[in-house]
Amino acid sequence: MAETRLPQADAYTLILAAIDEGIYKPGDRLVESELAERFGVSRTPIREALQRLETQSLLSRDGRSLIVASLDHNQLAELYVVRAELEGLAARLAARHATVEEVRVLRDMVAADRRMVDDPAALSRANKRFHKQIHLGSHNRFLVQQLDLVHRSMALLATTSLAAEGRGGEALDEHAAIVEAIARGDGDEAAEALKAHISHAFETRLKLESGDRRRVGH
Amino acid sequence: MAETRLPQADAYTLILAAIDEGIYKPGDRLVESELAERFGVSRTPIREALQRLETQSLLSRDGRSLIVASLDHNQLAELYVVRAELEGLAARLAARHATVEEVRVLRDMVAADRRMVDDPAALSRANKRFHKQIHLGSHNRFLVQQLDLVHRSMALLATTSLAAEGRGGEALDEHAAIVEAIARGDGDEAAEALKAHISHAFETRLKLESGDRRRVGH
DNA sequence: TGGGCTTAGTCTGCGCGCAAACCACCACAA
């Protein structure tokens, strides 16, 4: 009874949310019976949810059992390369296909987000919304789907690069530049701006990571 | 007993193969109990397989039941845009990261495939292998995974553009150009050549489709 | 004391059956 989060969410959504919120961290073992009890359903829907998550590479197999997938340094780099390309494509397409209303929403988002520069958690959520809006602006369902996958994999990363000192402000300036390129209908510029934005985010993450590693003594 | 195709393949693989072979066509309804009987397992593993296929958008829901997804004209165009971008990226990365052995394999493939120009079915299989080899040459696991998804969606299309008169020869010339660009380590050229290749394939498919449509009187 | 065998416990894979939702068909009435 205490676990009735949303009116009715299926096991898949529940487990995804749990990973997203960091309740289960990369490397954690997911035991069917445990999840079943936690969410108050039987093992069957849990099994189905786990398999779906496995096909999206959010879970991987360790022997017979499933664990939350973790990204090593190489995989992180590979992920960012693909992400930059796809986000760049989304920006290019958005410049061509976004409606004036969609562009207006993007502009409003950038303006609203400026008021959150000091709240990394809120900024991170706003950031997700912003990028999602660009994806939708591309009016390409496959691209949206592929980018969803990419962002879901990124949920495996505990920290957000927006937590870095000063990165929030920078990121917002970059967002503004992207939106203006899209508003102008300049696809090349929009794609380049978004690729550069992703590249900076990756760079920031790498710096954060090496910092963390030093602090915790890995 | 008659259905024991491979020693042990799970339901997921079996259903995927059945869609691939055209046993189930876009729009066909997939009934759990039917599949269970056909493959000689109970409904449980079938259900799991169906859900996995649904998360990959190979199946879609029609009311409560699952049908094989079909691609309308818009979706086809959207798919090809994403495909061109990802394949282009793969070529670019392959130019940078492929080993000499991998390049040699690509060259051999092009040479071997020239002997099949008159067999569209064999050519189609060889084509899949060729592109897969380029994906692997990128040495980017995420990219390989994303491209797998794209190609799986393309399995929903009944015809191969290689069936068009003369397309086989053209495609092989384009393959050769791509391989040479990769061999030279010229990423930009490789990406452009592969994008152009995909673009031609799409064009051919569109011509084929309009022809088909005229013939069957849609 | 150490190595191998046995045994108990855990967890996944899968079959099975019930209940609820949905669809189609039909009958009856306006």
Next chain:
DNA sequence: TTGTGGTGGTTTGCGCGCAGACTAAGCCCA
């Protein structure tokens, strides 16, 4: 003839339990 309500059959969602595999711990023997 058309609209409305009921009813049966089909199909999915899910709980449950068994069997097999794998793990780990303990015991016996060298």
